[in-house]
Amino acid sequence: DAGVTQSPTHLIKTRGQQVTLRCSPKSGHDTVSWYQQALGQGPQFIFQYYEEEERQRGNFPDRFSGHQFPNYSSELNVNALLLGDSALYLCASTEDRYMNTEAFFGQGTRLTVV
Amino acid sequence: AQKITQTQPGMFVQEKEAVTLDCTYDTSDPSYGLFWYKQPSSGEMIFLIYQGSYDQQNATEGRYSLNFQKARKSANLVISASQLGDSAMYFCAMMRTGGGNKLTFGTGTQLKVEL
Numbered sequence: 113d114a115g116v117t118q119s120p121t122h123l124i125k126t127r128g129q130q131v132t133l134r135c136s137p138k139s140g141h142d143t144v145s146w147y148q149q150a151l152g153q154g155p156q157f158i159f160q161y162y163e164e165e166e167r168q169r170g171n172f173p174d175r176f177s178g179h180q181f182p183n184y185s186s187e188l189n190v191n192a193l194l195l196g197d198s199a200l201y202l203c204a205s206t207e208d209r210y211m212n213t214e215a216f217f218g219q220g221t222r223l224t225v226v
Numbered sequence: 227a228q229k230i231t232q233t234q235p236g237m238f239v240q241e242k243e244a245v246t247l248d249c250t251y252d253t254s255d256p257s258y259g260l261f262w263y264k265q266p267s268s269g270e271m272i273f274l275i276y277q278g279s280y281d282q283q284n285a286t287e288g289r290y291s292l293n294f295q296k297a298r299k300s301a302n303l304v305i306s307a308s309q310l311g312d313s314a315m316y317f318c319a320m321m322r323t324g325g326g327n328k329l330t331f332g333t334g335t336q337l338k339v340e341l
Binding site: 153155156157160167170202211214218219 | 230276321331333
């Protein structure tokens with residue numbers, strides 16, 4: 113059973129560009145959350161998707177947007193990249209957003225903005 | 227709002243010894259869950275252990291146990307019989323029950339296991 117998969121694993125972008133990161137949740141999971149982890153910090157919640165809609169959002173600007181597809185996979189888009197957007201972006205999936213359940217994480221996409 | 231505090235940026239432990247990683251939290255929610263995750267250098271977050279706020283007993287999972295003291299708002303992770311493979315970053319996190327599985331993380335503790 114495949115766990116959470118993310119692509120690409122590494123990415124280098126230039127300031128001002130746009131980027132799309134992809135995530136496939138664990139089989140049977142319908143809720144996908146995205147986190148940003150800056151170097152030396154804990155992950156910070158960006159937003160969450162369930163039933164193809166954004167359900168919760170953390171303290172991130174509108175440059176960060178997302179999408180969830182009917183097969184529960186998700187994309188994270190970041191526009192007008194800033195140097196400060198350089199981070200590890202983690203995708204997590206859960207099977208029941210109403211219960212305290214373990215979140216399964218992918219290996220992340222390491223984004224470097226130059 | 228929820229907050230997790232991990233005051234130990236780095237810890238060293240000798241192989242086969244036990245180690246305690248500290249975590250304190252702050253929340254006004256009556257029901258919540260506390261988690262510990264391990265993050266090796268590869269980046270993936272690996273779930274270790276969970277404690278519900280209404281659980282009467284401390285959680286245990288193999289060599290991991292969670293020392294939950296609700297009145298003190300602490301949820302320390304105890305790793306027994308440390309192994310070299312335990313060297314990694316460890317994060318304490320919490321979520322509000324019914325809050326859609328959103329996790330709030332601490333800043334982490336880097337654990338190094340030495341021979």
